[in-house]
Amino acid sequence: MTEAVLYDCKDGLAHITLNRPDARNALNSVMCEALVAATRRAREDGARCVLVQAMGSVFCAGADLKERQGMGDDAIRARRLKAFAAYEAVEHLPMPAIAVVEGPAVGSGVEIAAACDFIIATPSATFRTPEALWGTVGATQRLPRIIGKRLAKDLMFTGRALSAEEAREAGLVARVVAPEALAACLTEITTTILKAPPAAMALAKRCVDEGLERDSRGALATEILAIEESLAAAEWRKRMQGFA
Secondary structure, three states, X not given: OOOOEEEEEEOOEEEEEEOOHHHOOOEOHHHHHHHHHHHHHHHHOOXXXXXXXXXXXXXXXXXXHHHHOOOOHHHHHHHHHHHHHHHHHHHOOOOOEEEEEOOEEEOHHHHHXXXXXXXXXXXXXXXXXXXXXXXXXXXXXXXXXXXXXXXXXXXXXXXXXXXXHHHHHHOOOOEEOOHHHHHHHHHHHHHHHHHOOHHHHHHHHHHHHHHOOOOHHHHHHHHHHHHHHHHHHOHHHHHHHHHO
């Protein structure tokens, strides 16, 4: 049986790859559990950067609706909670996590990509959240915080797809890169991150993520606490000596 998620870690760089290309990488229970397990392994392996990618031409076609056939309400609730756990496991990784989207991302695919720190997309990437049109609810929390509630509602109420460039303009995608330049772009980004002090990367990520959930005073307190941790570690002194 093919693994639903592939995992590899070498020299501090972890690859988490959705691996159900025959099912357009639709998210099922097995993939949810495998995503959580992969993030756990990235932590255990001391990864300093994580790439979240997908096999095939579709990043993720959303929830596996075939799996839900014949499910009762309790089973569907349990399955949805597994999905939330998977998104949160990606989002709460302490090291930088980058989504690489080279095709359609629908519903759960948008959630997985948005749970990463930023998204690198090729021009063939698209983003859709049509859950409400299917009679269910999804992508109502994370996405509006990124692109704003009005655009998020447009996507949810109409089911239209954002192109890669539209997603970049909306703040969902950080960079749109031609397929032939993607490998070099990812190498440049990951090399820079891997050379940086991992503790500083983790602190910066924590300050941004926690600060956005607090008022201005609470956000400042978060950064001051991170500065204290940085001073205690003294890694910055070594770096400054290098500049000198």
